[in-house]
Amino acid sequence: MSNSSQHRARLLISCADQPGIVAAVSDFFFKQGANIVQSDQYTTDPENGMFFMRIELDTNQQASVQELRDAFSAVAASFQMDWRLEDAQIKxxxxxxxxxxxxxxxxxxxxxxxxxxxxxxxxxxxxxxxxxxxxxxxxxxxxxxxxxxxxxxxxxxxxxxxxxxxxxxxxxxxxxxxxxxxxxxxxxxxxxxxxxxxxxxxxxxxxxxxxxxxxxxxxxxxxxxxxxxxxxxxxxxxxxxxxxxxxxxxxxxxxxxxxxxxxxxxxxxxxxxxxxxxxxxxxxxxxx
Structure with missing residues (x-):
């Protein structure tokens, strides 16, 4: 994507830790044509803990942040996530x-x-x-x-x-x-x-x-x-x-x-x- 087409968004996730979360999130945004520019995660306990994640990504402006929210809801539901996707351009x-x-x-x-x-x-x-x-x-x-x-x-x-x-x-x-x-x-x-x-x-x-x-x-x-x-x-x-x-x-x-x-x-x-x-x-x- 060229710089003119980039639109910054931020995703925050909380859910029970389980295999496949990072892969599912990364795959979703790859298929949406978004570029993850920063990713941080933390698990309270590797056995039975909570998983927390923050991602900054650049999206194609042709797909609005609300459209990404609507599409991501299926991924979130599969992992029972508490999540929000914020438009970084909106102060x-x-x-x-x-x-x-x-x-x-x-x-x-x-x-x-x-x-x-x-x-x-x-x-x-x-x-x-x-x-x-x-x-x-x-x-x-x-x-x-x-x-x-x-x-x-x-x-x-x-x-x-x-x-x-x-x-x-x-x-x-x-x-x-x-x-x-x-x-x-x-x-x-x-x-x-x-x-x-x-x-x-x-x-x-x-x-x-x-x-x-x-x-x-x-x-x-x-x-x-x-x-x-x-x-x-x-x-x-x-x-x-x-x-x-x-x-x-x-x-x-x-x-x-x-x-x-x-x-x-x-x-x-x-x-x-x-x-x-x-x-x-x-x-x-x-x-x-």
Missing amino acids: KRIAIFVSKEDHCLLELLWRWRSGELDAEIPLIISNHETMKDVAESYGISFYHIPVDKKNKQSAESEALRLIASHRVDVVVLARYMQILSDSFVESLENKIINIHHSFLPAFIGANPYQKAFDRGVKLIGATAHYVTNDLDEGPIIEQDVLRVNHRYAVKELKVAGRNAEKLALARAVKWHIEDKVLVNQNKTIVFP
Whole structure:
């Protein structure tokens, strides 16, 4: 195929490990005239484990990605695959939720503007107006949705309406200091990424830097994970860590932690939008 006829797609597969999967997948795309340009696979246990696979391929534009999906469904059914075929030319659409702290938001926006984050960011939602000027300086729509105990349900309904109307693929909580309801999380399963200012599973919940200081930790970290209805216990996508010592006060731990937070979150979001993450129960497989 010439470069003008190539169209990049990504296939992700999860299923019980069994003979013939790789051969069947490769043979299918060969017969479809597609060229596999990258393939990664992982098996949890050679005997009775799960098989995970990620493929990047170039297809002939005469066959749409949807047509490939329709044709591949027979192969997927024969191996009882949980799978999805993504059109890499269609950029994921991100909604960023933020409260008052800006370090994670600014890191994402800088990477987006520089082209490192190949996505669209149609809106930013906040329970405060603090980040309105930041959003507008990047030409992104800003929505202020105040949240308190009395209006939490209506506030989440409004946020979900905006997510739907902007055709959002993934929600990123860039230090959004609100606990989402079970119904909100369930409506966006494995599509909400949070950054927790702790090296989970240590110091879950509020005030992790104070807890870390009280324990005299020597490492401070941050964890990017998918949100589930178990607070701070969703599948971990990425973690970052920095070495500290007894001279660090709580304020200095927070400064170090912010650096870890913004880097871990940015990497997790990048991997998600590039279809490099597969969820397996409460763990993730992140392909290189």
